Amino acid sequence: MKQVYDVLIIGAGVVGSAIAREFSRYILKIGVLEKELDVCYETSGRNSGVLHGGFTYKPGSLRAECSVEGNAEFDKVAEELDVPFKRTGKVVVGFDKKDRESLLKYKAIGEENGVPGLEIIDKARLQELDPSAGGEFAMYSPTTGILNPFIYNVALAENAKENGVDFYFDNEVIAIERDNDLYRVVTKKAVYQTRWVVNSAGLNSAKISSMLGINGYIIGGFKGEYFILDKKAGQFINMPVYPAPGPTGGFATHATPTVDGNVLIGPDSVLVDDLVDYGATVSAMAGLIADGSKMFKHVKPEYFIRNFSGIRPKRIDKETGKALDFVLEVRDEAPNTINLVGIESPGLTSALPLARRAVKMFSEKEPLVPNENFYPKRKGILCFAKQTDEMKKTLIEKDPNYGEIICRCEMVTKAEIIEAVHNSLGVCTVMGIKNRTRAMMGRCQGGYCETRIVEIIKQELNKTTEQVLYKKSGSNMFTGTVRK
Amino acid sequence: MTIKKDVVIVGGGPAGLAAAISLYKQGVEDIVIIEREKQLGGILRQCIHDGFGLTRFKQTLSGPEYSQKFIDLVKELKIECVTDATVIEITPEKKVVAISKLGLLVYQAKAIVLAMGCRERTRGAISIPGSRPAGIYSAGVAQSYINLYNTMVGQEVVILGSGDIGMIMARRMTLEGAKVKAVFEIQPYPSGLPRNIEQCLNDYNIPLYLSHTVTNIKGHSRLEGVTVAKVDEHLHPISGTERDYACDTLILSVGLIPENELSMGCGIKLDGRTKGPLVDDYYQTNIAGIFAAGNVLQVHDLVDFVSAEAEALAASVVEYIKKCRLTPAAINIIADADIGYTVPQKVSGEKDFQISLRVKRPLKNCEISVIQAGTAIKSIKLQKAIPAEMIKIRLTKSDLISIDDLKVVVK
Numbered sequence: 001m002k003q004v005y006d007v008l009i010i011g012a013g014v015v016g017s018a019i020a021r022e023f024s025r026y027i028l029k030i031g032v033l034e035k036e037l038d039v040c041y042e043t044s045g046r047n048s049g050v051l052h053g054g055f056t057y058k059p060g061s062l063r064a065e066c067s068v069e070g071n072a073e074f075d076k077v078a079e080e081l082d083v084p085f086k087r088t089g090k091v092v093v094g095f096d097k098k099d100r101e102s103l104l105k106y107k108a109i110g111e112e113n114g115v116p117g118l119e120i121i122d123k124a125r126l127q128e129l130d131p132s133a134g135g136e137f138a139m140y141s142p143t144t145g146i147l148n149p150f151i152y153n154v155a156l157a158e159n160a161k162e163n164g165v166d167f168y169f170d171n172e173v174i175a176i177e178r179d180n181d182l183y184r185v186v187t188k189k190a191v192y193q194t195r196w197v198v199n200s201a202g203l204n205s206a207k208i209s210s211m212l213g214i215n216g217y218i219i220g221g222f223k224g225e226y227f228i229l230d231k232k233a234g235q236f237i238n239m240p241v242y243p244a245p246g247p248t249g250g251f252a253t254h255a256t257p258t259v260d261g262n263v264l265i266g267p268d269s270v271l272v273d274d275l276v277d278y279g280a281t282v283s284a285m286a287g288l289i290a291d292g293s294k295m296f297k298h299v300k301p302e303y304f305i306r307n308f309s310g311i312r313p314k315r316i317d318k319e320t321g322k323a324l325d326f327v328l329e330v331r332d333e334a335p336n337t338i339n340l341v342g343i344e345s346p347g348l349t350s351a352l353p354l355a356r357r358a359v360k361m362f363s364e365k366e367p368l369v370p371n372e373n374f375y376p377k378r379k380g381i382l383c384f385a386k387q388t389d390e391m392k393k394t395l396i397e398k399d400p401n402y403g404e405i406i407c408r409c410e411m412v413t414k415a416e417i418i419e420a421v422h423n424s425l426g427v428c429t430v431m432g433i434k435n436r437t438r439a440m441m442g443r444c445q446g447g448y449c450e451t452r453i454v455e456i457i458k459q460e461l462n463k464t465t466e467q468v469l470y471k472k473s474g475s476n477m478f479t480g481t482v483r484k
Numbered sequence: 485m486t487i488k489k490d491v492v493i494v495g496g497g498p499a500g501l502a503a504a505i506s507l508y509k510q511g512v513e514d515i516v517i518i519e520r521e522k523q524l525g526g527i528l529r530q531c532i533h534d535g536f537g538l539t540r541f542k543q544t545l546s547g548p549e550y551s552q553k554f555i556d557l558v559k560e561l562k563i564e565c566v567t568d569a570t571v572i573e574i575t576p577e578k579k580v581v582a583i584s585k586l587g588l589l590v591y592q593a594k595a596i597v598l599a600m601g602c603r604e605r606t607r608g609a610i611s612i613p614g615s616r617p618a619g620i621y622s623a624g625v626a627q628s629y630i631n632l633y634n635t636m637v638g639q640e641v642v643i644l645g646s647g648d649i650g651m652i653m654a655r656r657m658t659l660e661g662a663k664v665k666a667v668f669e670i671q672p673y674p675s676g677l678p679r680n681i682e683q684c685l686n687d688y689n690i691p692l693y694l695s696h697t698v699t700n701i702k703g704h705s706r707l708e709g710v711t712v713a714k715v716d717e718h719l720h721p722i723s724g725t726e727r728d729y730a731c732d733t734l735i736l737s738v739g740l741i742p743e744n745e746l747s748m749g750c751g752i753k754l755d756g757r758t759k760g761p762l763v764d765d766y767y768q769t770n771i772a773g774i775f776a777a778g779n780v781l782q783v784h785d786l787v788d789f790v791s792a793e794a795e796a797l798a799a800s801v802v803e804y805i806k807k808c809r810l811t812p813a814a815i816n817i818i819a820d821a822d823i824g825y826t827v828p829q830k831v832s833g834e835k836d837f838q839i840s841l842r843v844k845r846p847l848k849n850c851e852i853s854v855i856q857a858g859t860a861i862k863s864i865k866l867q868k869a870i871p872a873e874m875i876k877i878r879l880t881k882s883d884l885i886s887i888d889d890l891k892v893v894v895k
Binding site for chain 1: 520568581585586588604606608609611615617619622629630637639660699700702704705706732745
């Protein structure tokens with residue numbers, strides 16, 4: 001007989017993975033369906049990696065509530081889940097009177113939302129905080145931080161997995177049927193039965209919502225492109241530098257350091273019809289350079305190592321076209337469902353607060369039995385590059401694979417690659433290894449290590465050349481062997 | 485435990501091997517080559533095509549055959565080689581730290597030879613628009629997959645950039661049954677050597693389009709096609725000239741960059757034009773006792789010249805080991821607008837030397853002169869000069885007439 005899930009979550013982005021993890025605190029049979037081959041393929045892995053303060057969201061909104069709550073708890077979360085995180089603070093810079101008014105407005109909103117420590121600072125203080133920042137004055141938000149979005153998503157999913165959650169990748173949901181008291185969730189691969197469905201499908205949340213019988217949501221895809229700058233540029237920046245929001249709110253192109261020492265320039269924001277096209281465009285690149293240079297003085301082509309883009313799934317008002325708040329709801333027309341629509345920025349910051357609220361909604365319908373074996377901690381792959389010389393020696397003595405550097409730009413060893421290849425979620429794409437180890441993220445972009453990583457994947461997982469995938473289903477890297 | 489050495493050579497490719505042999509033969513025997521790969525030979529290991537050694541050995545060899553001649557000598561002389569060890573740090577005090585399966589290796593050297601070679605410029609560095617499917621490879625990576633890993637990267641190929649490795653891969657993939665549709669070069673002239681255009685493209689009817697570039701990349705999973713457009717004299721794509729090419733593979737051959745991450749970490753000053761260290765006529769960097777030669781210093785056309793440069797460097801290192809210092813170089817070499825760069829960038833005036841340079845654009849019937857204090861102290865006439873071919877001018881100590889800076893000009 002087919003097993004029946006108590007809760008089936010659609011989407012393994014940061015929100016879906018956080019929900020899975022929070023539900024795993026209770027005695028429930030939980031599964032996660034993901035259309036891609038790994039977590040954080042879309043919006044969750046395509047953003048600035050910022051832990052937001054929460055000062056730009058309308059007071060009383062779910063975004064405001066969740067971001068403030070998520071920000072306050074993140075030191076503990078990062079420690080528990082071993083997520084690279086720095087509470088850097090952030091400056092929102094202004095140049096003219098209009099900007100000053102904007103900053104004062106958002107300072108007041110932030111204070112109403114309960115964001116601690118906001119202050120307006122003059123140019124001298126701004127230069128002291130971040131000498132590379134543009135701007136004549138700024139609002140300083142000391143609680144804003146930066147985190148590794150890939151690792152956070154992976155960590156939530158791995159912790160959920162360790163606590164008994166099943167993950168099914170390459171399972172795009174194509175239909176959902178109600179069958180007596182159960183849902184039959186049909187994917188391109190299989191059919192799953194479940195008592196509850198959680199929709200955390202991000203860009204596809206309106207589509208899944210309709211499959212559940214909740215109609216009327218419109219998702220607008222706002223694409224934002226980025227440049228990634230070399231770590232050589234990273235030495236010049238201490239914290240995210242954002243421009244003062246314009247009259248419609250929301251941030252334009254900013255400069256953000258990453259926890260690993262690179263700099264991100266972006267994103268811009270363009271409404272797009274195609275929600276799967278992440279291609280870089282010439283027009284956006286030119287805009288990023290112009291706008292980014294106002295924020296960060298070292299936007300130079302010699303630092304460019306890669307471009308990427310993300311698409312924010314904003315919930316749009318049909319009439320006005322305005323972006324609306326996050327939706328988190330249970331609805332009578334779709335019993336036993338928890339519906340999340342339009343979770344965009346600050347989704348990374350809000351993931352766990354949203355997850356707890358989802359669990360609470362469930363518990364209002366059904367009693368929950370705590371899982372006594374729930375283990376809240378997750379340990380990541382030890383980063384060899386960050387160890388002391390003494391520790392490096394010890395590690396090599398313990399495992400000689402630490403003595404073999406595979407990625408020279410980021411100093412990632414064979415031991416780390418092997419550990420990543422055997423990740424508990426069973427992800428085996430080249431991109432999956434990259435997101436877990438930083439191999440191939442450096443300035444040579446895999447020129448040295450990609451061939452070696454492919455060999456390790458083949459050897460460790462007993463795969464043929466034809467089976468090696470780059471990132472998506474069908475992204476076969478090779479057409480075969482040269483000679484039999 | 486720190487291991488003391490007269491000379492630590494970072495890199496066991498053609499430059500490192502030639503430097504080691506030359507040092508040893510001149511009596512500096514307390515040396516070690518540190519190589520991150522399992523074998524010596526560097527990038528030549530994957531260059532299975534021929535054409536190496538014509539200048540040096542008067543015969544045409546494959547890359548592995550060329551390097552084997554040096555490896556055999558290194559073995560015969562019993563020069564110490566530590567393979568499978570990646571240098572992670574070089575200090576101005578000439579400490580060298582490497583990671584290997586044996587642990588952390590720490591060397592204290594009297595002199596260091598930088599022979600790390602170069603790496604390929606990437607898509608990100610030149611910001612090619614479009615999506616990021618599987619099937620986009622730099623030429624050297626594709627070469628490595630095909631020649632070292634028995635792995636075919638694709639069947640329908642477009643190549644961007646007319647660098648030598650790209651053209652060599654056009655031929656290599658054609659020979660293995662792939663269809664190479666075209667090579668596109670953004671500049672109005674090829675960036676690779678004329679002999680490769682003949683032997684790798686023309687002989688296989690592979691078209692080369694100059695003043696063209698890729699303006700879009702399509703496909704979400706595997707590459708499905710690229711859009712190519714003509715460019716104007718500012719290298720900007722001309723609207724209306726776009727053409728789509730269906731392909732599953734895009735090979736990038738868009739330039740090589742000297743690999744100087746270690747040098748920078750040590751405070752070695754680089755030349756923004758060559759991306760290699762600024763050196764004098766001793767091949768010495770701004771840090772006394774640290775020398776550079778081969779592709780880490782400047783990207784060469786032919787390995788024969790890499791070997792020769794490393795041997796010239798070795799003579800200086802021998803002198804440095806003996807005297808503990810070399811004459812400071814105070815005569816700068818200044819290149820005019822038509823010349824991309826010169827190596828060295830300054831000279832001591834105490835010895836004979838050679839200036840390597842490249843012209844920035846193709847020139848016909850030109851004269852390149854070295855001028856000091858208003859006088860042309862050396863001139864060479866060339867029927868043609870192209871950026872793809874490195875030009876060398878030999879000067880003797882007696883050619884110099886003062887201690888004024890040298891200007892290199894094209895007429």
